[in-house]
Amino acid sequence: MIVDFTRGIVTPESVWRAIILYGANSATYKFAFGQTLLELAAQTQSSTLTLEQLAPRYSELLCQALLREPRQATAGRSKFLDACRSYNDGEISQQELWEATRKLGFVNVVEAFPRLGGTHAPIIFYEDRRQDRAVQGVVLTDEMFALAMALRTDLDAETAARWHLVETAWSTGVTSGLISPVVGVDSDLGILTIGSDARRRAVTGVVPAFNGYQDGRCAYCGEAFEQCGLGPVVEHVLPFVLKKRGWNGPDVDAVWNLVLACEPCNSSKSGRAPHELWMPWLVQRNNDLIRSHHPLRETLMLQTGSTPGERERFVIDAYRAATEALPSVWIPPQVLSTLTTTILGRYRGRA
Ligand SMILES: [Zn+2]
Incomplete structure (x- = not known):
């Protein structure tokens, strides 16, 4: 139902767009997470991305966003966003930020990202293998790689546009x-x-x-x-x-x-x-x-x-x-x- 803006065509692009453009907004983590996945998938040969590998870019995007607009979530306090703020204020080091991101930053976003209107999106972009000691992160699918190769610039720009609209809508x-x-x-x-x-x-x-x-x-x-x-x-x-x-x-x-x-x-x-x-x-x-x-x-x-x-x-x-x-x-x-x-x-x- 939710992807019928694609006029019935289910492709990796249309599903990705549905996640970024049509999902609920209670925090902007999904924009940062989606952009990080697109960027890293375009760079890496390995299908495994550990939380440690995801943390630097993911936290960087959220730190930049907080400088642009202090409000990045509708709920009350977030320990993870507090860590990003502390880093922006020079109170913790980059290593400490990355460590806090690995522990706190992915708690909801990894499972929430692929959900569309209460169900799982029809195309899978990664498997959640955080509990698997050999992975401690996500395993990217072929669809994720295809997407990152084909349309990265467009999707990056669309994600940024939606992100800015959402945060500005909240702040105003x-x-x-x-x-x-x-x-x-x-x-x-x-x-x-x-x-x-x-x-x-x-x-x-x-x-x-x-x-x-x-x-x-x-x-x-x-x-x-x-x-x-x-x-x-x-x-x-x-x-x-x-x-x-x-x-x-x-x-x-x-x-x-x-x-x-x-x-x-x-x-x-x-x-x-x-x-x-x-x-x-x-x-x-x-x-x-x-x-x-x-x-x-x-x-x-x-x-x-x-x-x-x-x-x-x-x-x-x-x-x-x-x-x-x-x-x-x-x-x-x-x-x-x-x-x-x-x-x-x-x-x-x-x-
Ligand atoms: Zn035309």
């Missing part, structure tokens, strides 16, 4: 719902901002923050960016040019209306809306983001409605207004192939 109180939750987009600069108007901060690039939710594929043609090497670019579904035409519909320069596309689709579409047959994709993508407990969730719900029905209505109304102002629409490649299979043969018969 966005997820508490007590202040007006504002996630903004500066599509000229390609950045997301988060916080109330008074405490607005640039968080992260739009591309890595969205890429995982599209499984690294163009919104319009479904090509993997990795393969075609063109893009991704940030795309306004209902075109930005509406703003120059006395538009009084909803803000089109906002998260609900932004997707990632390849360059050919982006330039072919230009200042037009996509064919209406494509629009359910956008509704679904926004529902996926909301269901993922993404920090954008509250912003999206404020912008577009709190139930799936309201959100669909919102998009339909915006689409009608947009296509009244700009009647010519663009047919995305995915829609073209659907239309082709529906129509082909209807006129020529099946003789």
